[in-house]
Amino acid sequence: MAEKYIVTPWDVSGDVDYKRLMKEFGIKEIDSKLLKRIKKTAGELHPFLKRKIFFVHRDLKWILDEYEKGNKFFLYTGRAPSGHTHLGHLVPWMFTKWLQEKFGVELWFQFPDEEKFLFKDNLTLKDTENYTKENMLDIIALGFDSKKTKFLIDTKNADLMYKEALKVAKKITFSNVKSAFGMTNDVNIGSIFYTAMQAVPAFLPSVLAGKNIPCLIPHAVDQDPHFRLSRDVVGKIGYYKPASIQCRFLPALQGSTGKMSASAQETAIYTIDDEKTVKKKINKYAFSGGRDTVEEHRRLGGRPEIDVAYQWLNFFEYDDKKLKKIYEDYKSGKLLSGELKKVLIEKLNKMLKKHQAAREKAKSKIDKFLIK
Amino acid sequence: MAEKYIVTPWDVSGDVDYKRLMKEFGIKEIDSKLLKRIKKTAGELHPFLKRKIFFVHRDLKWILDEYEKGNKFFLYTGRAPSGHTHLGHLVPWMFTKWLQEKFGVELWFQFPDEEKFLFKDNLTLKDTENYTKENMLDIIALGFDSKKTKFLIDTKNADLMYKEALKVAKKITFSNVKSAFGMTNDVNIGSIFYTAMQAVPAFLPSVLAGKNIPCLIPHAVDQDPHFRLSRDVVGKIGYYKPASIQCRFLPALQGSTGKMSASAQETAIYTIDDEKTVKKKINKYAFSGGRDTVEEHRRLGGRPEIDVAYQWLNFFEYDDKKLKKIYEDYKSGKLLSGELKKVLIEKLNKMLKKHQAAREKAKSKIDKFLIK
Numbered sequence: 001m002a003e004k005y006i007v008t009p010w011d012v013s014g015d016v017d018y019k020r021l022m023k024e025f026g027i028k029e030i031d032s033k034l035l036k037r038i039k040k041t042a043g044e045l046h047p048f049l050k051r052k053i054f055f056v057h058r059d060l061k062w063i064l065d066e067y068e069k070g071n072k073f074f075l076y077t078g079r080a081p082s083g084h085t086h087l088g089h090l091v092p093w094m095f096t097k098w099l100q101e102k103f104g105v106e107l108w109f110q111f112p113d114e115e116k117f118l119f120k121d122n123l124t125l126k127d128t129e130n131y132t133k134e135n136m137l138d139i140i141a142l143g144f145d146s147k148k149t150k151f152l153i154d155t156k157n158a159d160l161m162y163k164e165a166l167k168v169a170k171k172i173t174f175s176n177v178k179s180a181f182g183m184t185n186d187v188n189i190g191s192i193f194y195t196a197m198q199a200v201p202a203f204l205p206s207v208l209a210g211k212n213i214p215c216l217i218p219h220a221v222d223q224d225p226h227f228r229l230s231r232d233v234v235g236k237i238g239y240y241k242p243a244s245i246q247c248r249f250l251p252a253l254q255g256s257t258g259k260m261s262a263s264a265q266e267t268a269i270y271t272i273d274d275e276k277t278v279k280k281k282i283n284k285y286a287f288s289g290g291r292d293t294v295e296e297h298r299r300l301g302g303r304p305e306i307d308v309a310y311q312w313l314n315f316f317e318y319d320d321k322k323l324k325k326i327y328e329d330y331k332s333g334k335l336l337s338g339e340l341k342k343v344l345i346e347k348l349n350k351m352l353k354k355h356q357a358a359r360e361k362a363k364s365k366i367d368k369f370l371i372k
Numbered sequence: 373m374a375e376k377y378i379v380t381p382w383d384v385s386g387d388v389d390y391k392r393l394m395k396e397f398g399i400k401e402i403d404s405k406l407l408k409r410i411k412k413t414a415g416e417l418h419p420f421l422k423r424k425i426f427f428v429h430r431d432l433k434w435i436l437d438e439y440e441k442g443n444k445f446f447l448y449t450g451r452a453p454s455g456h457t458h459l460g461h462l463v464p465w466m467f468t469k470w471l472q473e474k475f476g477v478e479l480w481f482q483f484p485d486e487e488k489f490l491f492k493d494n495l496t497l498k499d500t501e502n503y504t505k506e507n508m509l510d511i512i513a514l515g516f517d518s519k520k521t522k523f524l525i526d527t528k529n530a531d532l533m534y535k536e537a538l539k540v541a542k543k544i545t546f547s548n549v550k551s552a553f554g555m556t557n558d559v560n561i562g563s564i565f566y567t568a569m570q571a572v573p574a575f576l577p578s579v580l581a582g583k584n585i586p587c588l589i590p591h592a593v594d595q596d597p598h599f600r601l602s603r604d605v606v607g608k609i610g611y612y613k614p615a616s617i618q619c620r621f622l623p624a625l626q627g628s629t630g631k632m633s634a635s636a637q638e639t640a641i642y643t644i645d646d647e648k649t650v651k652k653k654i655n656k657y658a659f660s661g662g663r664d665t666v667e668e669h670r671r672l673g674g675r676p677e678i679d680v681a682y683q684w685l686n687f688f689e690y691d692d693k694k695l696k697k698i699y700e701d702y703k704s705g706k707l708l709s710g711e712l713k714k715v716l717i718e719k720l721n722k723m724l725k726k727h728q729a730a731r732e733k734a735k736s737k738i739d740k741f742l743i744k
Binding site: 114117118125154155156157158159161162163165166167169170171172173174175176177178183184185186187188189190192193195196 | 486489490497526527528529530531533534535537538539541542543544545546547548549550555557558559560561562564565567568
C-alpha cells in the first residue's frame with residue numbers, strides 16, 4: 001500500500017494515499033460532527049459530502065460560525081484552461097453550485113489563463129483563450145446564478161488583479177515556492193510569480209467591497225499547496241485567511257486513483273463527447289472489478305472497490321438507494337461487469353444530454369458573468 | 373584606479389569605471405563617426421552627446437539605418453517612482469525630449485510603480501502611487517508632446533501589460549535573473565518576475581499597432597542588465613530587439629562618480645527645492661576641487677575634473693563657450709571655488725524656476741498623457 005504517488009498542482013500520479021496526504025498537507029477530515037452542522041445549516045447533505053468525496057477542509061468550522069452570526073462568506077474556485085472540460089473537472093464545480101444555492105452566496109470563478117501557458121511548453125495564450133471560452137460554457141451550464149457569480153480572467157482582469165498579486169508576492173520568497181512546489185532554478189519566472197495571482201480572488205472581493213469578507217474555496221486536494229502558501233500571507237496583508245473544502249479525484253478510466261488527465265484522451269470523458277464515444281470509452285477503457293468468466297463472477301462476485309464504473313456511479317448516481325442496490329448486486333455477482341458499465345453509460349449519457357443542451361444555451365449568457 | 377564599484381538597477385555605488393563597465397556589459401561607445409551621423413539626421417548634436425554624457429549604445433546604427441529608410445522608431449524610457457524627482461533623473465528625460473523633437477517620434481514612458489514597492493521593504497503601493505503623480509509633473513514640465521507621448525503605469529495598465537509580460541517571462545528562468553542581477557533564493561517572487569514587466573514597453577507599441585516598430589531606449593547605464601536579459605527574448609517572440617542609448621550618472625553632490633541617491637536627501641537637488649535650499653545644499657555639500665587657501669588656489673588653480681560644481685555645469689550649462697571660459701578660469705585660479713558654486717547656483721535656480729512654473733501648469737495636463 002506504500003506505493004509512490006505525486007500530488008502537486010501540476011502533477012497527480014500514482015495511487016494517492018489520502019490519509020498520508022492529509023498529514024503531509026496538514027488538512028483536517030470533515031468529521032460526523034461537522035457534517036451534522038453542515039446539514040443543519042444547508043438543510044441537507046450533498047452526496048459528495050455523505051460519500052466523503054469532499055472529505056477534508058481548512059477552517060470550515062470558522063466559516064459556519066461566521067455564517068451563523070450573519071457574516072456571509074463568498075466562494076472562490078477556478079479552472080486553469082488548457083483543454084476541454086472532462087467529468088473530473090465538473091466534480092468541484094457541481095459541489096460549488098450546491099454551496100452557492102444552499103448558502104445563497106457569491107461565487108468568484110477564476111480563469112488563470114496564464115497558468116498552463118507558463119507550465120506547458122507548447123501551449124500558447126491563444127490556446128488558453130479559446131479554452132477559457134469553452135470551459136465557461138460548462139460552468140454556466142451547471143446553473144450558477146449570474147447575479148451572484150463573477151468570472152475573473154487573469155490576463156483580461158489584470159488591471160484589478162496584478163496590483164493585489166504584488167502585495168502577496170512581496171511576502172513570498174523563491175525559497176518558499178521551492179519548498180511548496182519543488183521548483184528548481186530552471187523554471188521560468190512567470191511560473192514562480194503565478195501562485196501570487198492564484199491567491200488574489202481569495203481577498204479581491206474584500207478589497208473591492210472595502211470590508212473583510214470570509215472566503216471559502218472548494219477545490220480538489222492537489223491545489224492545496226497554493227493556498228497553504230498564501231493563507232498566511234493573505235492574513236498578514238489584512239484579510240481573513242481563506243478557508244477551504246477539498247475533494248478527492250475522480251479516478252481515471254484506467255483505474256488509478258490518481259487524477260484524470262486532460263492530456264490523455266482515453267482516460268477521460270469530456271462534456272462534449274457524444275453518446276457513442278461515451279459508450280465506446282467506458283466499454284473499452286473503464287477498469288473492471290469483474291471476474292474473468294461469467295461463471296466465476298456469479299460465484300465470487302464483483303469488486304466494486306476497484307471497479308471504475310462503480311466508482312464513477314459513486315460520484316454521479318445521487319440516489320443512495322439505487323447506488324446501494326447496484327453495489328449489492330455487483331458484489332453478489334448478480335450484476336455482471338458489462339451490465340454495470342451499461343448502467344453507467346446510461347447515467348452519463350442522460351447527464352451529458354442535459355448538460356450539452358444547457359451548454360448550448362450558455363453561449364448567449366457569457367457576457368452576464370464577465371467583469372466589466 | 374581599480375576601486376570597487378557596483379552598478380545594478382538597484383544599487384550604484386563607488387567610483388564607477390565606465391570603461392570596464394562597457395566591457396562587462398558588452399555595450400559600444402558612441403564614436404565620432406556615429407556622432408556625425410546623428411548630427412546629420414538630427415540637424416545638431418545635443419550637449420549630452422558632444423560631452424559624452426550619453427556615451428554608449430546598443431544597435432543605434434541600425435536605428436538610424438531604419439530611420440533613413442523611412443522606418444521610424446519609437447522611444448521608450450521610464451521612471452520607477454519611489455521619491456521626488458532630482459536633477460539626476462532629469463538627465464535621460466531631457467535627452468529623450470530632444471530625441472522626440474528632432475526625430476518626430478512617439479514616446480512610451482513607463483511608470484513601473486511596483487518595482488520599488490517590491491525592492492524596498494518600507495514602501496507601500498500608496499506611496500508609489502503618490503510619487504507616480506509627482507514624477508509625472510516633472511516629465512510633462514520638460515515639454516514632451518502630449519500627442520506623441522503615452523504614460524504606461526504598470527499597476528493601472530496591467531490589462532495591457534501583464535499578458536505581454538507573460539510571453540517574456542516564459543523564456544526567462546530563475547537562473548537567468550540570478551546571473552543578470554545577482555539575486556538569491558531569499559528575494560521575493562514579485563521582484564523575480566519584475567524584469568518581464570520592464571521588457572513590455574519595448575514591444576507593446578508593436579503589439580498594439582499590429583506591426584513591428586523599432587524601439588530605442590534612452591536610459592542610464594545601470595538599467596542595462598534588464599534589457600541585456602530581455603533583448604534576446606523580445607527577438608525570440610517575434611519583435612525587433614530594442615536598441616538603446618545610455619548615459620553616465622550625474623555625480624552626487626558629495627562627489628562620488630556614483631549615482632545620486634534619492635534616499636540620501638543631502639546628496640541630491642530636487643526639482644521642488646526652492647532657491648534657498650539649492651544655495652544651501654550646493655554651498656554646504658558640493659565637493660570642491662578648489663585649494664585650501666585663496667592664495668594657493670590663485671597659484672595652483674582649481675581642479676575642475678573632481679569639482680562637483682563644475683561637473684554639474686558640464687551637464688546643465690549648454691553654452692559651450694561659457695563652459696569653456698568657466699573651465700579655464702577655474703583651472704587657472706582666476707575663479708574661486710565659492711564663485712564657481714555661485715555660477716552653478718544661479719544656473720540651477722534659473723532652470724528650476726522655469727521648471728517649477730511648467731510643473732505647476734502640468735497639473736492640468738496629466739490626463740492627456742494617460743492611456744484610456
